[in-house]
Amino acid sequence: MTTKAAGRASAESTRAYRNMLLPALIAVTAFGIVPLMGMFALSLTDYNLIKGSSGHFGLDNFFRLWQDRRFVNSVYVLAALSLLGVAFQVVLGTAVAVGLQKIVPKWKFARSLFLAPYAVPHIAVALVWLSIFTPTLSPINAFFDLFGITVPTMLTSQNGAIAAIVIADTWATYPFVMLLILAALNGISDDLDEASALDGASRIQSFFYITLPLLFPALLMVTLFRFIDTLKHFPLIFVMTKGGPGRSTQATNFYGYVQTFQNSNVSYGAAIAVFLFVFAAIVSFYVARLNVRLTNG
Amino acid sequence: MKLTRRGTLSGMAATAAVLAAPMRVRAATGEINVMLFAQPYTQGLRNIAADFEKETGIRANVDVVGQDVFESRINLTFTGGTGEVDVVHVPAIQAQKWREASWIRPVDDYLDALTSRSDLLKGPMDSYLVAGQQWGVPFAAGVGMMAYRKDLLDRVGSGAPDTWADMLAVAKQIHSDDVAAVALRAAPGQGFNMFIFPMFMRAYGGKFFADYVGGDLTPAVNSPENLEALKIYIDLLNNYGPQGVGTFNFPEITASMQNGQVAMTIEGSGVVSLIIDPATSKYADQMGIAVPPGGPAGRSPAIAVHGMGIPASSRNPDGAARFISWATSTETVRKIALNEPFIDFVNGSLARDKDLVTKYGNIQPDLLNVRVAALEQTIGHYRPLLPNWDEIGAAIGENVNGALNGLYSPEDALEAAQDEMEMLASF
Structure with missing residues (x-):
């Protein structure tokens, strides 16, 4: 093949790849970028579902965010729910994955069993845990009542309600962590374990000094995915606590819903959504960059 | 699977037909x-x-x-x-x-x-x-009605309490580890605890606004009357309610009344009809019904x-x-x-x-009569008929729920609700 022909083939190949990307680009633009721009434009207005808009255009909604005690409170609630939730999910998901891979590798059915909660819709998860945490309905309370033991009520205190949501969220989503970590573990050769065993390392030492560092990129990515997902906390709060007691579980996403649908402040709700999007984008960007740096050594 | 042009076109046509179906149906006269x-x-x-x-x-x-x-x-x-x-x-x-x-x-x-x-x-x-x-x-x-366990109240020589203070006195006598004296909606929301709490407010002479009927919409939720009402609401639920009542809404109340875990409640008539129905309630034969309690300023059943x-x-x-x-x-x-x-x-x-x-x-022989009796005592603006009531009602309800669950004092809760009402009025 001549150089000219090779160049032509390369150009055709590039064009073909671009054409293949086109449907995805159109879809992302139509269903991602355009609605996002629309939401950003809406956040710059003073549009209210009932009153309409005066035509004012500006950053007022964003300045209002920082003066709004309820918004600031919602960020603290979100931080507590996200950080605690992700921490428990990553630890539990990793522990189960390592157990299934290293301790009981032949129990294939156990993987399906542990995966089951992930298939349950979030609303159903919320209803199940709501009944568990409601003393008059809870089978746990009923059991302990037989022995005269009173189980503390979780949903009526701020810390208890946050813990209840974290527990329900962890139960529903740790299988996601487990799946990704299992996939990562499959990519680590057993030879490394065998070699470390020959050198006298215990299984725990082998895990902490060999397996865990090799899992780090996967752990980082799964933590990021879960963290971004927890920014969207809604169904569990909506069903289990309705944002209460008081407003102590009104996370930012829930507060955006309250402003938009309950209070009809659509433009302010859009500003809250823009805040969440920008925050998630910044976190994603830095974690992705960190991941590249770690992967490249 | 091999994709053919005919297959692709058929698929697209089928998809278009499915997408267009609702429009076609809707367009029919x-x-x-x-x-x-x-x-x-x-x-x-x-x-x-x-x-x-x-x-x-x-x-x-x-x-x-x-x-x-x-x-x-x-x-x-x-x-x-x-x-x-x-x-x-x-x-x-x-x-x-x-x-x-x-x-x-x-x-x-x-x-x-x-x-x-x-x-x-x-x-x-x-x-x-x-x-x-x-x-x-x-x-x-739907109108507020009281459902209560006649057997438990009979035991202490009481009929249906006439006032909230009477209810509190009865609650003290009948509350036990097995059966809580009272459960009421507590979950925050204009349709949840704010369906119930105004019955307390109005019984003690409390109001949402200085003169709603006369058109003076100056917020007045931090009045001494409302504070007294809130204190008795909290006293009833926190001291004589079932465990976890601070988040209860009508489904939990219905279940706990039907299962005999609670002796008294005030609920919407639709819920009360389920609580006293032998087909759905274990204690239906022990249930009595009455109009909701009142107070020094009268009675105002929820509607x-x-x-x-x-x-x-x-x-x-x-x-x-x-x-x-x-x-x-x-x-x-x-x-x-x-x-x-x-x-x-x-x-x-x-x-x-x-x-x-x-x-x-x-x-229940008296069911329809008690409902009519309660209906006759209601006022149309039990909850103010305002375009932004959703927001105002939620703000008050969340603060009331916070006070009930010990996050703030009753005084602070009503002051916070007052501040928020004033802020909402200024928008």
């Missing part, structure tokens, strides 16, 4: 879409919607969804102005908001054609009368009126009006009340209907 949220009446209406088609030749697609889903969907439907909905469930508490947003149209032109207009009670009808125009037609009026209206964007308002006329007719409502556990009807003659009196008399 003689068809209306009805969107309601789940209640015994609306579920009963859906079950007999085919009768409407038989009578009028108009097909009614009745969609009954959960209330939360309804509210989100209806906001999107209305703001989108899609015209997909011809008849919509209008809680009276929302009528002002939807009118101001121009989401619903007045129905005055259709009132004369209502099949049972003269039989519809004036109070519920007037709940939809705003600025001289009628914005909906009622089909149900929630529900009706149907026509969205401004409806493409078939005449068909919608015929449906509303049929759905609120005494004959249709009677059929639903016989088929479902539905006592909240607003067709006056049904309270004397022999079959209904027999049906509900078998559940």
Whole structure:
């Protein structure tokens, strides 16, 4: 093949790849970028579902965010729910994955069993845990009542309600962590374990000094995915606590819903959504960059 | 699988047909879409919607969804102005908001054609009368009623408590580890704890605004009367309620009354009918009913009126009006009340209907009479009929719930609610 022909083939190949990307680009633009721009434009207005808009255009909604005690409170609630939730999910998901891979590798059915909660819709998860945490309905309370033991009520205190949501969220989503970590573990050769065993390392030492560092990129990515997902906390709060007691579980996403649908402040709700999007984008960007740096050594 | 051009085109055509289906259906004449949220009446209406088609030749697609889903969907439907909905469930508490947003149209032109207009009670009808125009037609009026365990109250020589203070005194005597004395809605929300708490407020002379009837909407929720009311509400629930009552809503209350875990409650009449029904309650034969307690300033049972209206964007308002006329007719409502556990009807003659009196008399001889007695003591603006009541009611309800669960003192909760009402008034 001549150089000219090779160049032509390369150009055709590039064009073909671009054409293949086109449907995805159109879809992302139509269903991602355009609605996002629309939401950003809406956040710059003073549009209210009932009153309409005066035509004012500006950053007022964003300045209002920082003066709004309820918004600031919602960020603290979100931080507590996200950080605690992700921490428990990553630890539990990793522990189960390592157990299934290293301790009981032949129990294939156990993987399906542990995966089951992930298939349950979030609303159903919320209803199940709501009944568990409601003393008059809870089978746990009923059991302990037989022995005269009173189980503390979780949903009526701020810390208890946050813990209840974290527990329900962890139960529903740790299988996601487990799946990704299992996939990562499959990519680590057993030879490394065998070699470390020959050198006298215990299984725990082998895990902490060999397996865990090799899992780090996967752990980082799964933590990021879960963290971004927890920014969207809604169904569990909506069903289990309705944002209460008081407003102590009104996370930012829930507060955006309250402003938009309950209070009809659509433009302010859009500003809250823009805040969440920008925050998630910044976190994603830095974690992705960190991941590249770690992967490249 | 091999993709052929014919296969691809067939697939695209099928997809287009599926996507176009709702539009094609909607475009057909003689068809209306009805969107309601789940209640015994609306579920009963859906079950007999085919009768409407038989009578009028108009097909009614009745969609009954959960209330939360309804509210989100209806906001999107209305703001989108899609015209997909011809008849919509209008809680009276929302009528002002939807009118101001121009989401619903007045129905005055259709009132004369209502099949049972003269039989519809004036109070519920007037709940939809705003600025001289009628914005909906009622089909149900849920009213606050008390349900209590006669056996437990008899044991301490008490009948149904007449005042909240009496209720507190009885609660002290009957509360035990096995059966809590009282459960009331506590979950925050204008339709949840704010369905109950105003009964306390009004009994002690408390108000939301300086003079709502006279038009002075200066917030007045931090008054000493409201504080006294809040303290007794908290005392009752925290000291004599079941464990976890601070988050209770009507489903938890219904279950705990039906299972005998609680001795007294005040609930909407629809819920009370489930609590005292032998088919659903283990302790039905021990249940008594009464009008809710009052206080030094009298008694003000909670009321929630529900009706149907026509969205401004409806493409078939005449068909919608015929449906509303049929759905609120005494004959249709009677059929639903016989088929479902539905006592909240607003067709006056049904309270004397022999079959209904027999049906509900078998559940509890006084059920219909107590409901009417409670209804007669209600005031139309039990919860203020304001366009932004959702926001105001939620703000008060969240602070009341916070005080109940010990996050703030009752004084601080009412001050915070007052501040928020003032802030909302300034917007």
